[in-house]
Amino acid sequence: MSKPIQLGPDETFVLNVGPQHPATHGVLRVKMRMDGEYIVDSETVIGYIHRMHEKMGEIKPYPQYLMNLSRMDYLGAVGYSHGHVLCVEKAAGIEVPERAEYIRVIMVELNRIASHLFWFGAFVMDLGGFSPLMYALQDREHILDMMEAVTGSRLTYCYFRFGGLYNDIDDQFIDAARRFIPRMRKSLDKYDKLVTGNIIFRKRLEGNAFLSKETCRKYGASSAVARGSGINFDVRKNEPYSVYPELDFEVPVFHECDSLARYNVRMAEIEQSLRIVEQALDKLPDGLFMAEKAPKIIKPPAGDYYQAVETARGSFGVRLVSDGTKTPYRLKLRSPTYSNMHLFDETCRGMMIMDALAFMGSLDLVIPEIDR
Amino acid sequence: MSTTLLNVIFAVVAAIAFAALNAAYLVWAERRGAGRIQRRPGPNINGPLGLLQPPIDGLKLMAKQLMIPGGTDKVLFIAAPVLSMFPAIMSFVTIPFSSTIVARNMDVGLLMIFAFASSGSMALLFAGWSSRNKYAMMSAVRSVSQAVAYEIPMLITAMTIVMMTGTMNLMEIVNQQGPSILHWNIFPVFGNSHNLLMPFSFLIFFTCTLAETNRAPFDLGEAESELVAGFHIEYGSMGFGLFFMAEYANIVIGSCVTTILFLGGWHPPLPFLGFIPGVIWFLLKIYMLIATFIWIRWTFPRTTIYGLLNLSWKILIPLSLFNLLFTAGLLKVF
Amino acid sequence: MGAYFSEIFKGLWSLFIGMSITFREFFKPVVTVPYPYETLKMPERYRGHVELIEDEEGKPNCIVCMACERACPSNCISLDGEKPEGSKKKVLTKYRLDFTKCSLCGSCVEACKFNALTFSKEYNLASTRKEDFYFDLLQRLEDRNK
Numbered sequence: 001m002s003k004p005i006q007l008g009p010d011e012t013f014v015l016n017v018g019p020q021h022p023a024t025h026g027v028l029r030v031k032m033r034m035d036g037e038y039i040v041d042s043e044t045v046i047g048y049i050h051r052m053h054e055k056m057g058e059i060k061p062y063p064q065y066l067m068n069l070s071r072m073d074y075l076g077a078v079g080y081s082h083g084h085v086l087c088v089e090k091a092a093g094i095e096v097p098e099r100a101e102y103i104r105v106i107m108v109e110l111n112r113i114a115s116h117l118f119w120f121g122a123f124v125m126d127l128g129g130f131s132p133l134m135y136a137l138q139d140r141e142h143i144l145d146m147m148e149a150v151t152g153s154r155l156t157y158c159y160f161r162f163g164g165l166y167n168d169i170d171d172q173f174i175d176a177a178r179r180f181i182p183r184m185r186k187s188l189d190k191y192d193k194l195v196t197g198n199i200i201f202r203k204r205l206e207g208n209a210f211l212s213k214e215t216c217r218k219y220g221a222s223s224a225v226a227r228g229s230g231i232n233f234d235v236r237k238n239e240p241y242s243v244y245p246e247l248d249f250e251v252p253v254f255h256e257c258d259s260l261a262r263y264n265v266r267m268a269e270i271e272q273s274l275r276i277v278e279q280a281l282d283k284l285p286d287g288l289f290m291a292e293k294a295p296k297i298i299k300p301p302a303g304d305y306y307q308a309v310e311t312a313r314g315s316f317g318v319r320l321v322s323d324g325t326k327t328p329y330r331l332k333l334r335s336p337t338y339s340n341m342h343l344f345d346e347t348c349r350g351m352m353i354m355d356a357l358a359f360m361g362s363l364d365l366v367i368p369e370i371d372r
Numbered sequence: 373m374s375t376t377l378l379n380v381i382f383a384v385v386a387a388i389a390f391a392a393l394n395a396a397y398l399v400w401a402e403r404r405g406a407g408r409i410q411r412r413p414g415p416n417i418n419g420p421l422g423l424l425q426p427p428i429d430g431l432k433l434m435a436k437q438l439m440i441p442g443g444t445d446k447v448l449f450i451a452a453p454v455l456s457m458f459p460a461i462m463s464f465v466t467i468p469f470s471s472t473i474v475a476r477n478m479d480v481g482l483l484m485i486f487a488f489a490s491s492g493s494m495a496l497l498f499a500g501w502s503s504r505n506k507y508a509m510m511s512a513v514r515s516v517s518q519a520v521a522y523e524i525p526m527l528i529t530a531m532t533i534v535m536m537t538g539t540m541n542l543m544e545i546v547n548q549q550g551p552s553i554l555h556w557n558i559f560p561v562f563g564n565s566h567n568l569l570m571p572f573s574f575l576i577f578f579t580c581t582l583a584e585t586n587r588a589p590f591d592l593g594e595a596e597s598e599l600v601a602g603f604h605i606e607y608g609s610m611g612f613g614l615f616f617m618a619e620y621a622n623i624v625i626g627s628c629v630t631t632i633l634f635l636g637g638w639h640p641p642l643p644f645l646g647f648i649p650g651v652i653w654f655l656l657k658i659y660m661l662i663a664t665f666i667w668i669r670w671t672f673p674r675t676t677i678y679g680l681l682n683l684s685w686k687i688l689i690p691l692s693l694f695n696l697l698f699t700a701g702l703l704k705v706f
Numbered sequence: 707m708g709a710y711f712s713e714i715f716k717g718l719w720s721l722f723i724g725m726s727i728t729f730r731e732f733f734k735p736v737v738t739v740p741y742p743y744e745t746l747k748m749p750e751r752y753r754g755h756v757e758l759i760e761d762e763e764g765k766p767n768c769i770v771c772m773a774c775e776r777a778c779p780s781n782c783i784s785l786d787g788e789k790p791e792g793s794k795k796k797v798l799t800k801y802r803l804d805f806t807k808c809s810l811c812g813s814c815v816e817a818c819k820f821n822a823l824t825f826s827k828e829y830n831l832a833s834t835r836k837e838d839f840y841f842d843l844l845q846r847l848e849d850r851n852k
Binding site for chain 3: 060063064065066067069094130131135138148149153156161166167173190193194195197198199200319
């Protein structure tokens, strides 16, 4: 943790990249002490969108709390619901039919692709190229349309229930998903040519914002931030859950530790997610989408349960301390972006402001998830 | 009043009108072009094809309150937008649109255009300095170093052309670029140059024009995502409107100079197409270059300040110096 | 020396490739829908605010079991019923949905065992007063039946 910034007697000034700024993607305030264009020190201030989700977890009974999880990180909402639902099912001992598990995985991976596409568009827009944002959003629209036809909403899906799903998917969804996969591969090729191979883009990112392995470990970073620095950790492989052990995919790891490595990790993750969706669609069994004997009133036995899942932003964990009643005693949500963001203060010393903002973009911050 | 004075006044007024009309309607062209590249329509509600959008935007800007923040240097604050519009309009006076249409043809026309372009970068410094805002200051500092760094290769490349043609008179330069496309300065076959590196010279000059007019990918002065709006962050209403229009007028001047120096001015590409008047060819070439400006803006991200300065000092200047010496050598030999 | 030139040429070539992609995209058709001149059809399962379902006589199916009111996480539903003379089941007299708090989660639709609630397809809701969003669903049902 860096200490708060004071105005020193030397020739530095404090630049306030305030809560309202196009580059911070949410309400995040960064106080930077600058020496000309170079950052001497910085301090991030969060809390502008704190909505007390953990307190609500202590008051609301389990079925009523399902809706909160979609609002935590609205870009990758399904992954967060997945973590919560798996934790409560582990605690209460509810069995989920296999068809429901496969559909959950398909939804999670499609949502991961949508979240990464939005990150890609916003990141390149931060660097100054405005067109790839529109192309990425158009691809994302296909995913959102597919999921809207099944769940009924585009962004805050309240789709998972304890024991299965809200309603089943139909053939139209399976056809649309199968048609989407080759189209997305063609688009990835287009982004490769337009953005990844572009010399201006590479000069911006290559060799900038060096983030060492030790810094990542110190702050508990996960997802592309850690995998871009050579740490091979993915919750889906290291602590497997749901049907991931039966699916064949790779975890992309790059060792260059700069912003381009983090970008490459995410673009490779989109391709791996497409592979997972293909395999899951092939292996989809028939059956029920909701457990027959799913209890209406959920009272897990007293104890301490933890479940981590891999969302688009990192390792999201739900810790449930239950005392045997209808509402939890404590529900702790471990937010991956909280850990990812705090290494900004230490790493940005000595960078120019343009590089620091590109670094912030490559961390993929979504502020409502930090503040919960 | 004698007829020549009347002619001159008429020509100057026509030049100013052309500049203003272009500045207004290039905004429309840019927004529609950007829209189509991003697969959306662009403005199409006000008037047919959205053609009434620029006048309505102008009316909106004029109706806003002209605010001067407290603590700023008032003279510089108000002078900066005017100063940025001034070089563009003045440079139109010497540009020949065809063999007979020119406001006032001077023997040092090229020098005059470059002199006015240098004074245009002063306007950015005035705007950033007088705004009493850290973001504006940082952006003004960046813009000035960028402007200085990119004037040098531009002038060196222009010197190459002047060496080949032997004159700074814009009319003469175009007249020497013969009747067909192979005689243009960019193509070295029959032209004066016999210099195979001329297309690279054209690329260098084009890049410098992009950088001098603060256009993407060199638009650090107005880097919208980092320093919200850069040096004109404190300007509202017509101050902002003037900066906006001045940017497009500068683009037109840059395209005109590029066309005259490299692409043959008003000459048609093939001699038998000469029945179409020269003005049409000149305008066609300018607008193709402007379309390329717009195309480039919406494709590429922004460079960093040191990437930009490195590009100029380490790549463009050595290459253009080498080209200058090479051309001098060739002119001596042949 | 060779690296200096090869970097320049490769960089320039990558710029031209990027420009060719945007050039091709320029000629592709527009993907946006010019709302409000054209509108999209909402999918079947779209979640608008809830509406009451009626039976053949035009009366709501609801028997005032209060399951939806208990299931709602945001306390937006309040309903009242009375038992008319000589009938075993309660009849709905008031069904008030406070849409300013509703999060469109669907718990009420899921909790109802009597097929009395469904999602509507309304998305065009905008107003300048908060009171416009305190929906009286019974009134809306009668308005639809007229």
